[in-house]
Amino acid sequence: MIDWILAIKIAGGGFGMVFLILVILQVVVEVVRVTTEKITGAKN
Amino acid sequence: MFGLLESGFGLFYWGNALMIVIGLVFIYLAISKDMEPLLLIPIGFGMMLVNLPLGGIMDYEMVLRAPQAGTVMEMQMEEGASFSKGGVICKLDSGEIVTPVFGRVDTLKISKGQHINKGDVVGKLITMEQTDQSVLPTRPIGLLSRIFKYGVMWQMLPPLMFLCLGALTDFGPMLANPKTLLLGAAAQFGVYLAFFMALLAGFTFPEAASIGIIGGAEGPTTIYVTSLLAPHIIGATAVACYSYMALVPIILPPVVYLLTTKKERQIYMKPSLRKVSKLEKIIFPLVTTIIVILIVPSSAPLIGCFMVGNLFRESGVTERLNKTSQTTLVDIITIFLTLAIGASMPAQNFLRSSTLLILVLGVVAFASAAGAGVLLAKFMNLFLKEKINPMIGAAGVSAVPMSARVVQVLGQKENRQNFLLMHAMGPNVAGAIGAAIAGGVFLGILH
Amino acid sequence: MEISAPLPGNVLEILVKVGDEVKENDELLIIEAMKMENPIFASADGTVKEIKVKEKDTVDAEQVLIVLE
Structure with missing residues (x-):
């Protein structure tokens, strides 16, 4: 018998986790861009 | 011969013959169709070797x-x-x-x-069977079984392969357009859909996770996860992953055509991406390592190696390490890894109905990964002022850079002036990061 | 009219010479990027007035490659 509750937890949690981390990375990349532009004064 | 030497004929059976034919087909496809020759030649040869009885190479x-x-x-x-x-x-x-x-x-x-x-x-x-070492410990006594045990089962070669991929990867197109990180994340949907379907098909949780991760379209990640969770199916998952990467030009287009209209496929994207400064490229591997490993510690070997390889590339002061990782080291690891993977497929191991199921689930994983990427790109277009061509979402299936190239070809078919290659590289490399994280999450839960 | 590089890469082959007449969607040159050969097509009819790159040159996105008249 498959433990469907566990399966849903793993799949939902896993996909959510991957998404969350990549969203965080997206925000970090934006923040890094803005700050490095401020520091170096370069506007790309 | 005079009772002194035993030849292999006595133990040769139809399964060995079939596997040798499959190995030869791989070698044929590599040589005359130029399909991933660097992978298919050693894998095909390894398959052949291990199916000649008494060779002892995988014992x-x-x-x-x-x-x-x-x-x-x-x-x-x-x-x-x-x-x-x-x-x-x-x-x-x-x-x-x-x-x-x-x-x-x-x-x-x-x-x-x-x-x-x-x-x-x-x-x-x-x-020649890969056994669960905690129940049935074995000692490798053949050339390739030693490489397999100490290289693959001890988790050496796949992370080192990741280091080389890091040195080979330019995150520039992704950093220039960080939205593409989301497309790489969406494509991991294929991993979880295949995971569910594998459970339905009767596989155990660790097996289902190893099958699901095929959808990450990332060879070393698939091998790494399977070696830890379900080593007895490693031949099948690795072959599924590598052959579907070679088949991306066949798997992706129907999915894209099914989910997009002609008008969407014609969306033009401006050629120039923002120029990404050197500082940004150096900071990215550093912060990614810290953030990802803090959240998912079990992804450390993959993400850590991926990012240190990328830092070799971007730091500007480790050109020697960068060059070695991109050329010599990646070749050496490819030789060991692929020969050993090929040799993990003796007929008795590989010719089972579960292998066929794994191959089917692998296609589902690839196709649904591409589909999820396309659908998210369409969804994002509802909010974006400057529309993106939804086809680049399909490149979230990492298989770097194969799927980005496929998107480029599809794009130019609709509009000769449209060059999507660089835009598709963003989701493409983001997909590789996403796959490694998805693998780490599976390991954190199931290992 | 200027034809510029749609993506960064290396000029692999130049298929036209100065004075050639070209039609829209004719292949002008090939740029190699990501180990892929990308043909660059003319965006309108015209005559090749100037070729600003040579084979094996590295080009940036939006760099002018060929001037048509």
Whole structure:
């Protein structure tokens, strides 16, 4: 018998986790861009 | 020959012949169709080698111990006999001793009439099966079984391969357009859909996770996760992953055509991406390492190696390490890894109905990954002022850079002035990061 | 009219010479990027007035490659 509750937890949690981390990375990349532009004064 | 040398013919069966033919087909496709020759030639050759009986190249030695006490009533096998899984070695007054693997008998330590206790050594077996080492420990005694055990099972080669991929990867297109990180994340949907379907098909949780991760379209990640969770199916998952990466030009287009309209496929994207400064490229591997490993510690070997390789590339002061990782090291690891993977496919291991199922689930994983990427790109277009061409979402199936190239070709078919290659590289490399994280999450839960 | 590089890469082959007449969607040159050969097509009819790159040159996105008249 498959433990469907566990399966849903793993799949939902896993996909959510991957998404969350990549969203965080997206925000970090934006923040890094803005700050490095401020520091170096370069506007790309 | 005069009773001195045993040839392999006695043990050769139709399964070996079939596997050798498959190996030869791989080699043929590599040479005359130029399909991933760097992977398919060593994998095909490894398959051939391991299916020539008695070559011993993938052999493991296993000490078989009596599962229960008893007196030996009758011996059913003699030294040198070959057997399939579950073959009866001898009959005891209390039951039978059966072989837990397929292989052949090397030496026997018991004889008729002898009383044995539970745990006594019955004999030494030779097998090519990947066993669960905590239950049935084995010792590699062949060239490729040693490479497989200490390279793959000890988790050395796949992370080192990741280091080389890091040195080969330019995150520039992704950093220039960080939205593409989301497309790489969406494509991991394929991993979880295939995971569910594998459970439905009757696979266990660790097996289902190893099958699901095929959808990450990332060779080393698939091998790494399978080696830890379900080593007995590693040949099937690795072959599924690598062959579908080669087949991306066939798998992706129908999915894209199904989910997009002609008008969407014609969306033009401006050629120039924002120029990404050197500082940003240096900071990215550093912060990614810290953030990802803090959240998902079990992804450390993959993400850590991926990012240090990328830092070799971007730091500007480690050109020697960068060059070695991109050329010599990646070649050396590819040789060891792919030969060993090819050799993990003796017919007795590979020709099972579960292999066929894994291959089917692998296609589902790839196709649904591409579909999820396309659908998220369409969804994002609802909010974006400057529309993106939804086809680049399909490149979230990492298979770097194959799927980005496919998107480029599809884009130019609709509009000769439209160059999507660089735009598709963003989701493409983001997909590789996403796959590594998805693998890490599976390991964190199931290992 | 200027034809500029749609993506960064290396000029692999130049298929036209100065004075050639070209039609819209004719292949002008090939740029190699990501180990892929990308043909660059003319965006309108015209005559090749100037070729600003040579074979094996590295080009940036939006760099002018060919001037048509």
